[in-house]
Amino acid sequence: MSTYHPLHDGWTLTGGEQEGVPATVPGCVHTDLLAAGIIDDPYLDDNELRQTWIGRTDWVYRTTFGRPSGGSDRVDLVCAGLDTVATVTVNGVGALRSANMHRGYRVDVTGLLHDGDNTLEVRFDAPYGYAEAQRDALGARPGPYTEPFQFIRKMACNFGWDWGPTLVTAGIWQDIGLHAWSGARLAEVRPLTTVDGTAGRVEIPVRVEHTGNAAVTVTAEIAGVAAELRLAPGTTEGILVLDVPDVELWWPTGHGAQPLYQLTVRAGADTWTRRIGFRTVELDTDAFRLSVNGRPVFVKGFNWIPDDCFPARVTADRLRERFGQAVDTGANLLRVWGGGRYESEDFYDLADELGVLVWQDFPFACAAYPEEEPFRSEVEAEAREQVTRLAPHPSLVLWCGNNENLWGHQEWGWPEALEGRSWGAGFYYEVLPRVVAELDPTRPYWPGTPYSGAPDRDVMDDSTGTVHIWDVWNTEDYTHYDSYSPRFVAEFGFQGPPVWATLRAAVSDEPLTADSPGVRHHQKAVDGNEKLLRGLGRHLPPPADVDDWHYFTSLNQARAVAYGLERFRSLMPYCMGAIVWQLNDCWPVTSWAAVDGAGRRKPLWYAIRRAYAPRLLTVADGVVTAVNDTDEPWTGDLTVTRRAVTGxxxxxxxxxxxVAPRDAGRVVLPAGLAGGDLLVAELDGARAIRMSAEDPDMAYPPADFDAAVEPVAGGYLVHVTARTLVRELAIHPDRLDPAATVDDQLVTLLPGDTVTFTVTTDRPLDPAALTGHPVLRCVNEVRS
Incomplete structure (x- = not known):
């Protein structure tokens, strides 16, 4: 027999001056205190600043439960995730001690249970106290902030980041329950798939645990193929092999379908089942080129951060929305960034279903990490558990040792600060590659990013390996992307504010200005607001008011990232990947995200969708590049016109x-096309427009266009026909209805062009407001 009993009910929370607060499990202290009305929403205004005490307080969760019936031989307490330093007692007796948010725990509690009510208590030590004690014992290590996040195996960005608040959590953040079982159970199942032509093979190392000493029969089945393994008494491990003829290959989105096969493994009454896929993955470690099923894939990606500071609030539906927002831009990869967490099964299942490749960082980011105990053993145990857990997922194509730590050690002055202390090299070059090689040899491992393929190389050599480009945004104009000819860009980005409705819901400043206190608080980057304004440079006029500030900085973010993407894609196949920092936010904030903390698409999202189109035209330095990321040739007549600003x-x-499939073709512009105010390149429905000067120097005519609003089921159609050039036309319907969305943004029209925007809303909107300032904006608008 084998039954699972969740323990999610009847919990209370006690800590500090709070006692007996009703608690939700899975969850965390912050969300419980918020639900009880004890704290205000930390995402609003500057409420975050008054909640630092939570991370410096010890907390206790308590509940009672009945002993599982049925006469099982054994009852295990199973904790999928405890955040973070916890002591678990059952009926007052210690059952386990944890110090790692990234691990699960299972412990035999059969002898601790009795009939009637049983008491389960989880005591969490204050995260700050534990981390600071480890820092004092092992010696300080350099990092980007004064927070001690590298001294506790916990989601680093809990301690604040340049896009996130400092909300240091504690709690039972994942499932907890009792597993009652007899005979045998599957303690570990680790399927590894390979493909030879059309023949698939699944090798399945298994480990069983049993309550007796009898022989155990383990079976596996997939696609009508079965295998059986008999483990003799005292034997707990073995390998099943399934050879599956004529498999359908799993492909990334944009390259083919994503067939998944149900794999079922049984031992006694215990059953393990997952969907797996058949595909190969290879990494050219010099050029840093990913190939799936033998085909090089140009990576069009996003970096992924935790979608909420409180992970238990991230539902499967919310993840499906985020994945849809990524895929709808044309993206084919999400990089799970190393300052967060190993993501949920829902996350990787969605990636499998939708063909989204996953690059998985191990959770190390931007700091020197101690390698001494207790961390060395914790890191290896965590890695072994997570590599085993994620092995079934075909979407997972790369393990990466860390984010920016190799860069930090090489270029940020760490050796002097460390004075010989450990900094993580043993993890990235020894422990993690050894674990991956042992447990998941079907996938490549990369020591960190940026990285150029060997420890003695310049990590930022863009001719090999991966680079992160942050001089743009920090110090350089976005046209500086032209100075790079990278093989693969794993991070780059540019900031912009959240959507207006998100900003107004989070910031109650009156009057709201670009520099008002709440806007400042929701900007975590050093000198972030100043960099936003400096980044406008000569590209856009100085903002006259907060409406201009919001439109211009949002537009500039979109232009900057699109400029970089067009540059990197134009270098295909020399460059074979660009991963935008970042897809999502964890709260409402001015940041690099394309989707803001309320899940709304920023203007950047629409620009990335154009830049990630399967077929792209881009113009630079007298050359038109046609990028063809499809399986068919792109043929036709490229038409290029030189026009006056009047059109x-x-x-x-x-x-x-x-242009051949999965390639780029280049056309040098004839001399006769030199001069003029703008250049327009068109091929088979694709269009690229380049101005001869920056917008403030273009002497655009006042925008003149006809706008008509047509009510339809589910919202409105807004038809716009240009009589002059209309530069970067955008509609912001969320200013009228926070739930309203629009299907496109930032459209440049030539005289005679017509565009129709679809506004989705369930509220009646004023047509005049929908087509008036500040809802409808363009660079060359004239206000009435």
């Missing part, structure tokens, strides 16, 4: 082009 045609050339 009048000054010159025109047409050139036949044929």
């Amino acid at each position: 009048d045609l000054l010159a025109k050339e047409s050139v036949p082009v044929s």
